[in-house]
Amino acid sequence: MTSRPTLGLRARLLFAFALLSVVTAAAVAGGIYVKARNAILQATQDTAVQAMTNRLDAVFPLRSATPDPAELGEIARTVTDRNSSAVAVFGAARSPGGLDLALVPRQVRRAVADGEVAWQRVIWQNAPILIIGTPLLIVEGDRPTRLSGIEVYTARSLLGEERSVDGLAASAWLIGGAALAFAVVLALLATRGVLRPVRELGRAARLLGEGELRTRIAVTGSDELAELARTFNNTAAELERHVRQLREMEADARRFVADVSHELRTPLAALTAVADVLDEDSTRLPEPAGRAARLVSQETLALTGLVNDLIEISRFDSGVAALALNEVDVAELVHATLRARGWSDSVQTELPPEVTARLDPRRMDVILANLVGNALRHGEPPVSVRLSSGPRWIELEVRDHGPGLEEAVLPHVFDRFYKASAARARSEGSGLGLAIARENARLHRGDLTVANAPDGGARFTLRLPRVAQEPDGEPA
Known part of the structure; x- marks a missing residue:
């Protein structure tokens, strides 16, 4: 299962600052836009309604209680300017030309018929317009105000206001973008100040883990x-x-x-x-x-x-252990170790000929004697030694076919004085043999490992360079 890549602390802080700035800028810009838009449109509506009402005052007194289209046309022209068009309606009669009544919303006409001033914004030919409707009321001294039956409707273009609102929105987003850039700069400065001690702490922890126990951090300030x-x-x-x-x-x-x-x-x-x-x-x-x-x-x-x-x-x-290196035939070295201890008939070998390496014969004899002796004493037959080689390395595998080692024992096999069973007699060994074998392998700049074979038994693997080096790193 692969771990999912995560952003670094610096990137996360920058992302958080940027997100906060975007949300704040959007909220502020959106709020300003909505409030300014409503204020501009409301002011436009109030001004248009007031202007229309004032102009209609000049119509009185009416020449006829039942005006014809010509009189209705005069009324319509009274409330018309260069930015608007109008229509006056009396029953089935209407003023010629001017505003098309089809553009007037039905709810506006109902409200005007009930004696109210009404308005509504609509879209006509992809442009916003303001429709205003008002009834002509007759006011005579102390007599109650009554409807004349004449309705006047005007259409005023809102393109100018729309451009103003769009310009305001563009300005708001521009300011928001500038605020975002400013916030990112502040975030970079803030993260640099916050992450510098964090990086210093990480560097010090790494040095401490590498063994530099004198590592310390300069303490400044009094924060967390x-x-x-x-x-x-x-x-x-x-x-x-x-x-x-x-x-x-x-x-x-x-x-x-x-x-x-x-x-x-x-x-x-x-x-x-x-x-x-x-x-x-x-x-x-x-x-x-x-x-x-x-x-x-x-x-x-x-x-x-x-x-x-x-x-x-x-x-x-x-640190005084040294190597006495010689060019040796590895197969012959293994056979010599087995013959010297009378193990030749007890151990199976798979040793390709003519595999040579520059090793210390005495220390190799100690390694092999410990591994084979351990397998013969504590494992079960057959015990085998197998040699494999490459251009730069050789590997010797010593294994038996017994029950193998318990999982809890494997990490401690090469510990000094460690014995897998506390019941072993003292004569069975000091508990130092495998530790010495591994130290000799490492002295050759190789290693000795142990594992349980899949088909049973413990398997020790000795891996050594074909040209060993002295501890100072120079080839011997």
């Missing part, structure tokens, strides 16, 4: 980021202190092991000599003295192996 920097510095200081203590303890422990191992060599050599004599005479000694002599000899050999392993580990820890 400054508090985070102080916390990081305190944590780094405590981590440095604990790591220094652990390193000192580890160095002391390694020095102790090395010193003890070397100090044990002299008395152990004498003990080994005595044990050899006892072992030779054990068959002539009465039981249980003979059995005790043989046990002393076995335990002396085990102790000798343990001390030698500890000395070898101390060499790796102190």
